[in-house]
Amino acid sequence: MQTTAVETPAALRNIETALSRASTDIPALTPLLTAFGPLLAARARLREAAPGWTGPALVIDAERFGQGAFVLAQTEVGGGFEDMSAHLTGAARTLLPIMEQSFPAIAAELKLLGAAIASGALTPKALASAGFGDAAAVPGVSEQTMAFAASELVRPFVERQAQDLAAQVKGLPWPQTCCPVCGGAPNMSVLRRVQEDGEFLQAHGGRRFLRCSSCSTEWTHKRVSCPGCGCEEPDELLVLRDPARVHERADACKRCKAFVLCLDSGELAEVPDPDVAALTMLPLEIQAKQQGFAPLAEHPWSSL
């Protein structure tokens, strides 16, 4: 397996250029980009400052890993990321105002949520568990808003820890379609032209990286295969794309009716941030769903 880890300052710059390029290219998406763009950028900044994995040094059993036991399934803390609740109050102070600006429809709820966090009515621990899908109740804040906000708040810390964890298994074989770090499902894939410093011919098309919907780890995976069911029948695999945007596609499978978005970046001068790329591929995502395909995992904006 190969994983990619992007240096965060570069990642931030990348997000900004990708956003401005996308809104020039597809004006219709500008509202969406102006809503999620600042959030993605703020998340990147938080990730840059976040602590990585501080827990005990990991002992990865390469053999078990090879059989599909992902990193977090092998840690002593029992299957989860390390507690990041200590940082969530600060993160809420940065992120919630940005989200209020971006999503006026839920701004009032977010204000209430912010106040509950500041006053301690919602404890950081409860907020963290809400970020991983547990229920948490704050009067006046809907379930969906709570889930959305909490998962965005934990995300930078999860991603930063995942960077350290992925480094532990770099180079080990990982043929699975779930994330090698946290076991999450992919919601994005990127064909990347990998610069190898070898003396041999290099592939033009690029290797396929699946990207985890929970922790953004990327890992290599067989290119012509459905990550949903493993199907490799050419007749069953379908590539949906807009002829005007040839580097974006949805790789769908007629057998299991699943799809994953794919950015074919082999020919691109600058590979956009995969989150921004996925955002610009929303029309494609909608098209795939209309044709009866289901995503392997959703993006925060998928259900808009």
Place this chain on the structure above:
Amino acid sequence: MPKAILIDTTKCTACRGCQVGCKEWKNYPPVATKQRGTHQNPPDLGPYNVKLVRFSEHMESDGTVKWYFFPDACRHCLDAPCKSGASLEDSIIQDKETGAVIYTEKTAKENFEAIKSSCPYDIPRLDPKTKRIVKCDMCIDRVRANLLPMCVKSCAMGAMTFGERSDILKLAATRLVAVQKNNPKAQLCDMENVSIIYLVADAPGKYHKYAVADASDSPGYMTRKEMLAGVFAPLRKATKQLQG
């Protein structure tokens, strides 16, 4: 932000994918050629060949053979002497975004000999049909569409890397250290002054007469320098600047 390309000649196999890819993308017509006792064909850069892989071979005093390949094209000088040598404001322009030096259709009104002689790398060529002066434009159409220049995309050996100038300078420095281990004479050609940076493993003059602006190790340079000095005196300053 300015862009740059590192051309690592130590990885180049002279497959000429870049040479062919470049003219195919630009839709240039084929040129009738003859075998003249070298693989370098067409013999020189031309209006329909703005990228040319140059071949040179040397028998060293210790009996080893050196065969060098140099995928030649415009260097996109940071402070382009050809631009300073132009008589019109907008015949030769520099793209702000990328730093690419671009020849417009107005070059048809320029004095070709003057422009050609002002280039320390002997790059500009005249299209006899349109009278325009032509050279590589860094595939500005592709780069603006966020695509790699065609030559970079074509290179199966990964000899060329396109990117932000700052990133490319870093990569160039790393590769130089690696190549210098076995090739103490390795250098980055005129790195400070150009956007297209060549990494060569030996004296640049052994690759191509105009591999660097001051190729004093290659025969024939002096006459050119004298000509530059005499006929185009005002340009000397620009060239000097270019040489640092």
Place this chain on the structure above:
Amino acid sequence: MYCGGYSPTEGNLAKRRDLTQTPMQAKIHLYPKFAWAWPVNRRILYNRAGVDLNGTPYNPAKAVIAWQDGKWVGDVPDGPAKPMAQGGPYPFIMQTEGHGQLYGPGREDGPMPEHYEPAETPLTKNPFSSQMSNPCMKTVHASEYDVLCKNGDPKYPIVLTTYCMTEHWCSGSETRNGPALLEAEPQQYVELSHELAKEKGIKNGDFVLVESLRGKCEAVAMVTVRIKPFTVMGKTVHLVGMPFAFGWTKPKCGDAVNRLTTSVGDPNTTIPEYKACLVNLKKIAKATEL
């Protein structure tokens, strides 16, 4: 032939892409559920040769197969018999004696490697063997072109080797129609050393006529330091090289180098010996093929 490759439940087994394996299989990168191998999905032939009489692997770190608790694990055993200590046969079950062989029936030459000179050679004596060239080589006697020089023929003292190039694919019959490729590699050439060029009064870029006992071919001289004369048994032997990417179908790009080469094949497969034959060459003032 591929009996067993389709199963009633799983269909075409060759299409399987399952990468699961046991830890033992992982050590030798064996993926028994990826695709299918004839016969019975065995991946390594005669695999019982990797274990001792009791079925214990000689190299446990990279075991192909092992006898554990009354059965074989790892790869599918070649011959389902028990280990030899328990009455099983020798591992090479398809051989009459059950042993591995370096040489066997049906092979034209062997068993040990030997240096033979090519069918045409500038030498008169093979320095490594009393046999000059391969006694089993396949020759053709169909026309007046199927002739060979005598060893060390003074009329054809130069060795010719032929090869392909990047710009044209194989004989070039397709790629010579690609204008940009033809622009880069337009015409037949012959690479020769500066020493030979001097001897023959040839300059880089001159037209040259290359002749063998069988035919002639025009080419442009490419004089290069990349080819040096050999000294073989005290004698200077010159080598020249020509690509096989040209032919008469594209006018003025030169003719096929196969007009010069021999029609000799290797004993088992008759793969042609296009890598070596004898020629002579001279400068010509005018070319008709180029």
